[in-house]
Amino acid sequence: MPVKHVLLLTNETATVSAVTSALESNGKLDAADVCRSLSDLAARLEQSAVPAALVDIDDHPHQTLAAIEPLARRFTDTRFVVLSGSLQSDLLLEAMQVGARHFMVKGSIPGDLAGVLRRLCPPQSKTQRGGAVTILSAGGGCGATTVAVNLAAELALLGQTSAAGPSLVVDMDHDYGAAATYLGVDGEYGLLDLLDRSGPIDAELIQSTALKHSDQIQALISTARGRLGGAVSMDPMRVGQMVNACKNAYAWTVVDASRVPFAVMVQLAAQSDMTMLLMQLTIKDIRVARQTLAGLAQLGVATDGVRLVVCRYHRRKMLISLEEARNALGLAPTKSLETLSNDYQTITSAVNLGKPLALAAPRSDFRREILKIATGLIAAERVPARSKA
Secondary structure, eight states, rough: OOOOOOEEEEEOOOHHHOOOOOOOOSSOOOOEEEEEEHHHHHHHHHOOSSSSEEOOOOOSSSHHHHHHHHHHOOOOTTTEEEEEOOHHHHHHHHHHHHTTTTTEHHHHHHHHHHHHHHHHHOOOOOOOOOOEEEEESSTTSHHHHHHHHHHHHHHHTTTTTGOOOOOOEEEOOOTOOHHHHHOOOOSSHHHHHHHHHSSHHHOOOOOHHEEESSSSSSESSOOOOOTTOOOOOOOHHHHHHHHHHHHHOEEEEEEEEOOHHHHHHHHHHHOOSSEEOOOOESSHHHHHHHHHHHHHHTTTTOGEEEEEEEEEEETSOSSOOHHHHHHHOOOOOOOOEEEEEEEHHHHHHHHHHTTOOOHHHSSSSSHHHHHHHHHHHHHHOOOOOOOOO
């Protein structure tokens, strides 16, 4: 369905021509819809709501971007798309921070503008409500990223018969960007940038920021690789808003949250259909897992719903038994302690290939165990609106 009406702010005849041509079969751009100044654009937006405003920033990049922020806050039904003659990382980051939904190089207008507008301004429909899974970790080496990526892949494959579309992996690792590394994707903008920007986080913003790995998996990376490892302050409420937006955009979202504060864990657990706490059978991991459960309970999380999973498990080679771990964790008799196999060589091979086990080693024990978890989630039908995607 075409976008019915857009506004364009530019003083370049070539840009007007390019946009007009791109919208011939997917929208509308009349001569009156071309604004020559920011005040003109603001006046037009006050007259009537439009789904999208294209803003050329080349004359005064930083000044124009600064002016977009109050407009984006005031006219929340309009998606702002920044047009620039070249892709510059600092301008891209600033554009996202002030509330723009997309940064487009002018040379790509003929081939990409129509598709961008279709994605940013979809026809009104019933809101999709997908499922979310949060993966927590009691220590390094538990395989949180491996579990997250493979669980997302299995959920997508199981949902193919209902045309549910790809699953989304959200990478919250601000130190290493592990999920992005596993999937071999990289970009200039990611989760941390979304959390820092002004304005709401909604489904269209998530979809326009996510990167495609395959038909089964998309990834919301932590941030650009050059900005990993910096100081991070996460607002738990913004994190909750982010997960809610992901659930409105994808049938399934899997959050790799192995290194997040307790307050963020609470928001993730509250928004998730399932929370998994991964650990190994070591004294350190058992102690951290127990502290994590206690901390979550103290902050109001019903820990009965947190699934404890022992990773890299080998029945005959564990110095600490499952029963000893259960006792040390203080688990109730009804609380299970699940296991995932120690399939190190197969998993390493899949990571090196940048593929989920469903493609790299479909008959492996670890893949079958992840598939069982995914099948249980699908069967539970805890996301009633998912089939309406």
